Amino acid sequence: MAEWRHRGSVSRNGYTVGMDFQEIPQQDGSIDVIAGGKRLVCVVCGGTHFHERNSLLNTRAATFFRFDWANKEAANFICAQCGYIFWFMT
Numbered sequence: 001m002a003e004w005r006h007r008g009s010v011s012r013n014g015y016t017v018g019m020d021f022q023e024i025p026q027q028d029g030s031i032d033v034i035a036g037g038k039r040l041v042c043v044v045c046g047g048t049h050f051h052e053r054n055s056l057l058n059t060r061a062a063t064f065f066r067f068d069w070a071n072k073e074a075a076n077f078i079c080a081q082c083g084y085i086f087w088f089m090t
């Protein structure tokens with residue numbers, strides 16, 4: 001299995017967050033996703049078609065669990081083949 005490397009910009013407090021996403025629409029309504037210059041491939045089924053969903057992470061839960069870093073917007077890419085959800089901080 002390919003090594004997963006998260007390439008992103010380093011913010012002031014040292015956390016690595018954010019990545020460039022490129023979405024290529026497909027005829028069936030799904031998208032191909034290029035993440036950080038590499039094609040996103042499902043780690044479960046190997047599929048390359050996804051559906052996108054932008055979510056706002058649950059602020060109350062984030063506060064409860066002291067995940068203050070999670071109190072922001074996230075990008076979800078849902079595998080069109082098996083339903084596995086990729087979840088990225090944006």
Ligand SMILES: [Zn+2]
Pocket residue numbers: 042043044045046047079080081082083084
């Ligand atoms: Zn999949």
